[in-house]
Amino acid sequence: MTRFLIKMAVNGIIVVxxxxxxxxxxxxxxxLAALGLTVIAYLxxxxxxxxxxxxVTATIADAVIAAIYLWAVARWLDWPLSFGELIIxxxxxxxxxxxxxxFLGIYDHNRIQKEPGK
Structure with missing residues (x-):
């Protein structure tokens, strides 16, 4: 749950x-758009x-998901979001x-290293 909340905060700040x-x-x-994107990108x-x-692959996938999602939401809600603004x-x-x-990779690596018997 913490990972989702971190992602929601990061995505929320940027998208909103x-x-x-x-x-x-x-x-x-x-x-609401940021929350929808966060749920889809997280899953x-x-x-x-x-x-x-x-x-790298997951980051590219998240960027593609974000581009498609934000483009679709902007068209659906008739927001004047240009291609350049979408790319930014x-x-x-x-x-x-x-x-x-x-961060997740470093956190997981450090957590595994601190477990007893490792």
């Missing part, structure tokens, strides 16, 4: 700020892809995801 700034989206719709990117592959948001998310996945 980007949508509010670039698309003039309301706080409520920005927060697909972190629980499936990251466990089966590596950090996705790039920021990609950098944050890379750091987040790296």
């Amino acid at each position: 700020a980007s949508l509010w700034w670039f698309a003039n989206a309301s706080w409520t719709s920005s927060i 697909i990117g972190d629980q499936l892809i990251l466990r089966a592959t590596n950090n 948001t996705v790039a920021l998310l990609g950098v944050a995801e890379l750091a987040y996945h790296r």
